Amino acid sequence: MDYLLIIFPIVFVAAINCAQGNGDDPFYRNYYQTWGGSHLTVYNQGHEVQLLMDSSSGAGFSSKRDFGSGYFRMKIKIPEKNSKGLITSFYLISVPVGQPVEGVKHYEFDIEFYGTDGNPHIISTNAFANDLGNREQQFHLWFDPTKGFHTYEILWNQHQIVWFVDDTPIRVWKNNTQLGVGFPTGPLHVEASIWNPSYLGTPDWYQGPFKAHYREFGIDGCNHQSSKQDLCSSQSYYWNQNKYWQLDPKQQGKLQNARKNYMYKDYCKDSNRHGPECQVNQ
Secondary structure: OHHHHHHHHHHHHHHHOEEEOOOOOOHHHHEEEEEOHHHEEEEOOOOEEEEEEOOOOOEEEEEOOOEEEEEEEEEEEOOOOOOOOOEEEEEEEOOOOOOOOOOOOEEEEEEEEEOOOOOOOEEEEEEEEEEOOOOOEEEEOOOOOOOOOEEEEEEEOOOEEEEEEOOEEEEEEEOOHHHOOOOOOOOEEEEEEEEOOHHHOOOOHHHOOEEEEEEOOOEEEEEOOHHHHHHHHOOOOHHHOHHHOOOOHHHHHHHHHHHHHOEEEEHHHOOOOOOHHHHOOO
């Protein structure tokens, strides 16, 4: 009995600090709607969400918990038709839900799909390192994201953040705090939305309504607790193990291929926005 009394508390601590779901987790297990009212629809027994955008509103949702590290993924199909002026998104962010983001220094790591009136389809990544961002790297996708679901992922551990598209890494953000570049230790949560930012112009509402679809709501993440943040760097979580500290040779090859053949905008090539991380994040 004494042995059991020692073991049980250790197992319990590990359990409450880790949310590891599978891709078939229903939406409401890990997420909740944050805005948009009837413009968010959950169907297929909770395994798919539709976000609708028209001239009155878009919609969005958030994870129920904050995290200190993890491997976050979503299958997404973006709106068809002429959706120029819209953004469909999936991202990690430190600003609490409902608080203003514009002009606020914070951590944020974005995957955004720019609406288009035809090919090419654009995916934009951005990094906010406890600042105002402006670190866009954008790519022409090598497939049509309106015709089916594709997998988009963000890996975050104490060494790096990596953006993936269908298992292809397209961007790496290394922990460069020694260079004075911010790197998150938590808390961050997941958000997703469809909306129309003013800087992209007014959409052609006659083409709408516009519909984005999301699937696979499982989360592999360390639940953030400010008093126990060191737990989120533990190698008991697979995404913190040595193999995830850097890309392997095959992944590095895929990254370089994506950057060479599909990247068309890189803030590191803009002398006004070039940061010290540009020397080591390539």
